[in-house]
Amino acid sequence: MHGLEPVGDADLLVGFGTSDDAGVYRLEGNMALVQTVDFITPVVDDPDQFGQIAAANALSDVYAMGGRPLTALNICCFPGEGIDRSLLAGILRGGAAKVKEAGAALVGGHTVRDPELKYGLSVTGVVDARQVVRNSTAQAGDVLLLTKPVGTGALISAYRNRRVSEATMKDAVGEMTRLNAAACRLMLEHGVHACTDITGFGVLGHTLEMAEGSAMGIRLSSSRIPYYEESLDLIRKGTGTGVTRCNLRLVEGKLRVQGMLPEELLTLLADPQTSGGLLMAVPPESADALLSALLSTGESRAAKIGEVFPAHPSVIEIIP
Numbered sequence: 001m002h003g004l005e006p007v008g009d010a011d012l013l014v015g016f017g018t019s020d021d022a023g024v025y026r027l028e029g030n031m032a033l034v035q036t037v038d039f040i041t042p043v044v045d046d047p048d049q050f051g052q053i054a055a056a057n058a059l060s061d062v063y064a065m066g067g068r069p070l071t072a073l074n075i076c077c078f079p080g081e082g083i084d085r086s087l088l089a090g091i092l093r094g095g096a097a098k099v100k101e102a103g104a105a106l107v108g109g110h111t112v113r114d115p116e117l118k119y120g121l122s123v124t125g126v127v128d129a130r131q132v133v134r135n136s137t138a139q140a141g142d143v144l145l146l147t148k149p150v151g152t153g154a155l156i157s158a159y160r161n162r163r164v165s166e167a168t169m170k171d172a173v174g175e176m177t178r179l180n181a182a183a184c185r186l187m188l189e190h191g192v193h194a195c196t197d198i199t200g201f202g203v204l205g206h207t208l209e210m211a212e213g214s215a216m217g218i219r220l221s222s223s224r225i226p227y228y229e230e231s232l233d234l235i236r237k238g239t240g241t242g243v244t245r246c247n248l249r250l251v252e253g254k255l256r257v258q259g260m261l262p263e264e265l266l267t268l269l270a271d272p273q274t275s276g277g278l279l280m281a282v283p284p285e286s287a288d289a290l291l292s293a294l295l296s297t298g299e300s301r302a303a304k305i306g307e308v309f310p311a312h313p314s315v316i317e318i319i320p
C-alpha cells in the first residue's frame, strides 16, 4: 500500500503513506470519517461464528484508529452452487449480529460468485480529528500493551486438519469474535500515543510498521507476549501457515535478538492473526492504569509486552 499517497487534499488526515489501519478524512471541523474494508476466507466451520469473526476483524480497523463504527456494507464472495444456502444465511446473520453489537447500521452490500467463499465488510466510522490514533506516532519511552493472545494462524491451520483441541478452539473463537470496542474506549481515555491491530503480518510485522512509522525502535519481551499454549506446541510440531514465512522475510535484517529466543517463539511472533488484539503505545505514566482498566473490562489477557526507544534506522529488539 506504500507509494500511493494522494497529494493536495488537506482533508485527508490518514492515507496510504504509513500502512495505517484505515483511512481518515475530515468532513467538517473536528468530525472525520474512518473508512476500511476487510474480507477473509472461512476460519471455522460454523457459519454464524465465521460471520462474527469476519465482522469483528473488519470493525477492528476502525477501533484501531480510535473511531466509532457508524455503517457497514457486506462483501460476499459466495460459490454459486454446491453450497447449502442456509450456510450463507448463517454467515450473514453472524456478521449482522456483530455490526449491531458495535452500534453500527448494516446498510447494504454486494455479492459476487466466487468458487472460494469469502466474507467481510466495508466499515465507515467517525472519529474526532484531534483523537485519531495513528500507528506511526509512538514516542520514546512508551510502553507497549497487547490486548489479545497470539497464535490464531497456527490454530486455524491445525483446525482444518482436525489437529487442535476443542477447548483451545473455543477459547480462540471467543477472542476472535470479541470486538475491540472496549479496548478502543479505554485507550482513548488513557491518552495512548499510537495503536494498530495485530492481523495478517503478525506481531513482528505490525510492530515493525509502528516502529518504522514512528522512526523509533521497539523492544519486545518475548516471554510477556500472551499466546495460546497449543499454538506453540503446534508450531513446534511443524504446523505453519503459508503466510508465516513471508512475515519473517518482511522483518529480515530488522530484528535484533538478545539472549535466547527459541525458534518456535520467533515463528509464533510471525504467525498471522485473524481478529487480533490492539497493540498500543502508551506513555509510561499511564501504562499501569490502562492495563488494569483493560484487565477489569474483559481484556483478561492484556499484557505489557515491550517498550519504545530511540533508534535509527528502526529496529525490533527481542529480549527474553
Ligand code: CO
Residues within 6 Å of the ligand: 020, 021, 060, 061, 064, 196, 197, 198, 199
Ligand atoms: Co489493521
Ligand code: CO
Residues within 6 Å of the ligand: 021, 036, 037, 038, 061, 199
Ligand atoms: Co485491515
